[in-house]
Amino acid sequence: MTIKDTAEEWEVRATATPFVGNKTSVRTDDVVMPDGSVARRDYQVHPGSVAVVALDGQDRVLVLRQYRHPVRQKLWEIPAGLLDVPGENPLHAAQRELYEEAHVKAENWRVLTDVYTTPGGCSEAVRVFLARDLSEAEGERFEVEDEEADMELARVPVDELVRGVLGGDLHNDCLVVGVLSLLAARAGDGLDALRPAEAPWPARPFEA
Template sequence: MGIQDTPEEWQVTATVTPFTGNKTSVRTDQVVMPDGSVHGRDYQVHPGSVAVLAIDDEDRVLVLRQYRHPVRHRLWEIPAGLLDIPGENPLHAAQRELYEEAHVKAEDWRVLTDVYTTPGGCDEAVRIFLARDLSEAEGERYAVAEEEADMEQARVPLDELVRSVIAGDLHNNCLVVGVLALTAVRAGDGVDALRPAEAPWPARPFEA
């Protein structure tokens, strides 16, 4: 048996929500500590996200360049998006994001890894999928707006992305985790050992 994270919930004596936004909110819980003391814990409540590491037959990863205002950077990222609908099937959401952001579809889908992005201050859970056997999606391109209106798209060799991550040139969480996870998978048990695309996800339960 290897090590693994385990669910646990400490007693909460009171909760307030001082801020509610369009997609997320901020919550303050009064949490009972192991020594019996009670302390406030502030965190962002997040619906969860999906991300897609889409790789083509030439071992190139589909990446997007987008402005991210909180960090004042234009970042290279992999396609990703919110789980806007409670209980939404994450695979369906990932397929939608790949279509909307890149106008691409994939025939082979696996779960690459699941992560909590910033568990010290946010409950966001992200499922990162591996998508292969790529092709152009049918129909008209999805109309984009706001930050996505000037989004760039490229296909970059996986090994080049790994080098850029290690060099500190790429910073997007899902891209970093995705390319390093795929590299580790290939060096280990191989892609066929990955979980199926519909594998359970306790952090964000969903209907098939």
């Protein structure tokens, strides 16, 4: 038996989109179940995201603290952002987010992991990259707005982030998944054995 997620699509008898927002929407599908019954499923339609574990030469991860209104908390997170353009190359999007949020560039990129954040209620897929060989980006800093105008930046040792995750002090899903995936990769075949940055991503096919 192979433990691997597989593509599958059950019959949809009817669909509606009761809400359309700026970046996402809500869809209602009537889905045919295996026993022939029909169940209604409401879910958020999401364009997808990228996130970056930016690891410096002192084994610190670049993190930022940002207000998140739905949960009424300021969360420590790793740089991340939406795939705003259909078919956008996720590596290019990740490089852009690292520049815009931290004014940093990286020479070495790998794929850490691909995840669905909340597959029971949202179609969001996230590709988490590992970025190494960091340096300050050239040019002017990106002009931030809204919640990002209040953002704080820090470089935190990997071990400290792991303690925060396991101790219940850090909750952002991309940070949790990224940092623990980093540990797993180190304990396994090593960081250089990770998938290349341009590895296929069936959840969000992209142009080279």
